[in-house]
Amino acid sequence: MAKILKIYPDNPQESFIVEVVKTLQKGGIIIYPSDTVYALGCDINNIKAMEKLAHIKKMKLDKAQFSIICNDLSHLSDFTRPIDTAVFRILKNNVPGPFTFILEANKNLPLAYKGKKTIGIRVPDHPVPQLIVQKLGHPIASTSIKDDDEILEYSTDPELIAEKYDHLVDIVIDSGYGDNMASTIVDLTSGEPEVLREGKGVL
Known part of the structure; x- marks a missing residue:
């Protein structure tokens, strides 16, 4: 069963952030808030966690296009x-913010990203993922949580998200x-x- 941690952006509890980081270090999967939608995340350097993340999304890891969440x-x-x-200059003017920027990848990518020519970089304007990445010491892999509802494209209610992913993830962070x-x-x-996809961010 997933553990639900209430971590609010105006006053994130450090002990909860530490708990999330320890879970990531052990190969756990988290659901976390951002400045856009809720997302699934794991440690980019943990290949087993990356495989599990791909499995949750019902895809093979080598076909997955997980973005990388940085804190700056x-x-x-x-x-x-x-x-x-x-x-x-474009990056500096729009980061942090609701953008995923596709850039040319170098050869130092983590194992799960090997062979990728490009990489999506994201710096959410939200203290919770920023603190997690900062405390972890390196970025996390991320993928948005889609909703099964045809009208509502993304799941917005953390309690419903927790119910749906209860046995698939280790921690659900409830930030409202x-x-x-x-x-x-x-x-x-x-x-x-x-612009490949119009979203919340406007250049």
Whole structure:
């Protein structure tokens, strides 16, 4: 059964953040809030956790396009090829925020991402995932939680999310209702921003 932790953005309890980080370090799967929708996450360096995340999403790991959640832009060079000034300016002006930026990947990607030519980088404007990544010391892999409802695309109620994923994840972080609009996906691989999916973020 998943443990529900109430961690609110205005006053996140450090002991709860530590508990979440320890769970990630042990290969656990978490559900966490962001500045857009609720998402599933795990440690990018734990291959078994990554496989479990792919299994929950009913896909093979090598076909998965999990974005990488960072707490700032300092991890960029760990995963991406050198970027020019114009691209960096776009990132700097829109991060943190409701965007997933597609960038060219380098060869230092974690094992689960090996062979990927591009990588989606996300820095949510939400203290909870920022604190988790900061405390963990490196980014987490992430994928949005979709809803089975045809009208409501994304699940917004953490209690209903907890019920649905009770036996699939280790921790559900309840930060109140989430948004029903995902991040805007922007491809920066050509140097010019190309919006691949309209979402909450506006460039």
